[in-house]
Amino acid sequence: MKLEGSCQCGAVTFDVVSHHPYPFNYCYCSICRKTAGAGGFAVNINADHGTLNVRGREHIKVYRARVQNPEDPASRESTAERSFCSTCGSQLWVWHPEWPDQVYPHASAIDTPLPAPPERTHLMLEFKAPWVPLHADAQDRQHPRYPRESIADWHKRLGLAQ
Secondary structure (H helix, E strand, O other): OEEEEEOOOOOOEEEEEOOEOOOOEEEOOHHHHHHOOHHHOEEEOEEEHHHOEEEOHHHEEEEOOEEOOOOOOOOEEOOOEEEEEOOOOOEEEEEOOOOOOEEEEEHHHEOOOOOOOOOOEEEOHHHOOOOOOOOOOOOOEEOOOOOOOOHHHHHHHOOOOO
């Protein structure tokens, strides 16, 4: 599925191909909550990095979050690149060097109508802010940290891979 997206002010537009376009992973970690902010969580989609076509690239800045693992007192800079519009601040996508063929656009930046997921995965709930209500349906899955099931496996299990 071809996805088209943009920032709020229109300085950056992009398109990308996704074989896993259902926005189902709701991440409640402090990084997603504080950088994307929507509802106290962020929703990313999986797409093919090689198909990412960006217009207005000169307006993009990259943020590498500070990562603090509760089991490790030392914080470090993440290797993941969180791209955002330097004009309006809209979060656009995340790219990680461990998975260089993939890019994770924020569902909130996608302008193409996205399919509604039959269930959702709420992850990193251990780090959910107390003020954020958890709106999980009976079929939704909940995880204190990352689930074992990948984005591709989720789509495959539900017969949604394209």
